[in-house]
Amino acid sequence: MDGGTLHSLRTVEEVFRDFKGRRAGIIKALTADVGEFFEQCDPEKENLCLCGLPTEQWEVTLPAEEVPPELPEPALGINFARDGMQEKDWLALVAVHSDAWLLAVAHYFGARFGFDKADRKRLFTMINDFPTIFEIVSGSAKKQTKEKSSVSNHSSNKSKSSGKARGSESAKYSKSVQLKDEEEGLDEEVEVEEEHGDTLCGACGENYASDEFWICCDICEKWFHGKCVKITPARAEHIKQYKCPSCSNKRARP
Numbered sequence: 001m002d003g004g005t006l007h008s009l010r011t012v013e014e015v016f017r018d019f020k021g022r023r024a025g026i027i028k029a030l031t032a033d034v035g036e037f038f039e040q041c042d043p044e045k046e047n048l049c050l051c052g053l054p055t056e057q058w059e060v061t062l063p064a065e066e067v068p069p070e071l072p073e074p075a076l077g078i079n080f081a082r083d084g085m086q087e088k089d090w091l092a093l094v095a096v097h098s099d100a101w102l103l104a105v106a107h108y109f110g111a112r113f114g115f116d117k118a119d120r121k122r123l124f125t126m127i128n129d130f131p132t133i134f135e136i137v138s139g140s141a142k143k144q145t146k147e148k149s150s151v152s153n154h155s156s157n158k159s160k161s162s163g164k165a166r167g168s169e170s171a172k173y174s175k176s177v178q179l180k181d182e183e184e185g186l187d188e189e190v191e192v193e194e195e196h197g198d199t200l201c202g203a204c205g206e207n208y209a210s211d212e213f214w215i216c217c218d219i220c221e222k223w224f225h226g227k228c229v230k231i232t233p234a235r236a237e238h239i240k241q242y243k244c245p246s247c248s249n250k251r252a253r254p
Helices: 003-008 012-030 034-040 078-084 087-112 117-128 133-138 140-170 174-197 245-252
Strands: 049-052 058-061 214-216 223-225
Touching: 012 034, 012 049, 012 058, 012 087, 012 117, 012 133, 034 058, 034 245, 049 087, 078 087, 087 117, 087 133, 133 140
Parallel strands: none
Antiparallel strands: 049 058, 214 223
8 A cells, every 4th residue: 555645645635636646546447447457356366455546546456464554445355256246337346445445545634634624524525526436437427417418408498498589579670689699609609518518538537628639439428538548639530430448348358
């Protein structure tokens, strides 16, 4: 376990940065690197656990030798359950335990360094703004995003319809109608940007940004940063059907 970072975490922001790094590493293991993660969790080996590192990397390792350990322990024996259940259920189980471990580590730091009630609440709020690893791995985060977008679009379309009706009644000059149509066009562009802004990367869990290249898996329909799955815009032009690392691994494995 990487307890060496312990003495450098003194503020809420520093603990949250540590949480984000560990979280990104675990998400990478369960999505983009799922094939390698699967192979490392050999049921023939001893108790293994998945650790997220502050550097956004991950490792499958044995439990810490010191007792008690420097940091809370992640779930042990994840490799023993690998072949006893469907892969998606096994990954979901690892994701749930990883979510619990991340919270335990973050609040361990908070307790160790004497965070008061306000600091603990702020730390939890910052963490809670992110979807859980389970939500990302199971795809429920994407479903929630779609539901939000659907409700938002329904409300905006309803308000636009009533707005048009009122506009037609009160419009006296064609120029005012033209200006209204232009404004509605701008509103629609903003709505499209907001809808995509709720999209989460299936690898790192971060939100959509218009200045970054994204690619969608044609199998599971999850979106990914190009950099997270090592796909460039030039390479994407030559791909007829893109399959993310997780879907490629499922089809390759007997």
